[in-house]
Amino acid sequence: MRVKEIMTAPVVTVPADATPATVAAVLREHRISGVPVVDPDGAVVGLVSEYDLLARSGGTAGEVMSTAVISVTEDTDVDEVRHLLVERRIHRVPVLAGARLVGIVSRSDVVALLATEWVCQVCGEAVRGSQAPTSCPKCQAGADQFVLQDPDPGS
Incomplete structure (x- = not known):
């Protein structure tokens, strides 16, 4: 799965001349x-x-501000972002297209993905993702054959 499928866009931003009080209010x-x-x-x-x-x-x-910003592109694999978030102990990663900010991926975006599972009604194959896959990787059934699986109560 690619970052563009789970990133938050548009992104809330502040200019460099914003006061700390303004930044706190935005947060x-x-x-x-x-x-x-x-x-x-x-x-x-x-x-x-x-x-x-x-x-x-x-x-x-x-x-x-922190100036050592780690960023990714829309086509970066979500597993790479997960690795960055864990290994670098950061909470969010800006998503760039060239030099332009197009989205942001936070820890909560990646965690939400873990809780989203689609099940093929034809063969029972489970696929994680924010949206139903276009086809089943196991039986090739179309996207209309996927249903969102409810998480187990108490999990």
Whole structure:
């Protein structure tokens, strides 16, 4: 599965000159824990997380942001993103098309994928994904033969 299938878009962003209070308000309003900082052309120049707001002092997002941003493309495999999130101990990864921000993938996006399972009504094959597959990898049945499997109660 590719990042473009699970990323959140459009992305909430802030400019580098936003105040920490403005960034905090954006995080609270959108119920997110971090936000990309973009330049006037929309290129990502950093990320501000809740941690950055609490641990760093400065008058602008540009002064408190983390500048070592790890990004991926829309065609990056979700397993690669999962690996990045775990190994680098980060919470979100901007998704770029060239230099343009087109989405963001967070830990919660990847976790949600784990809970989404489609079952082929013809052969019983289970496939994880945010959307039903276009065809069954086992029996080649069409997308209309897939139903969303309810998670087990208590899991």
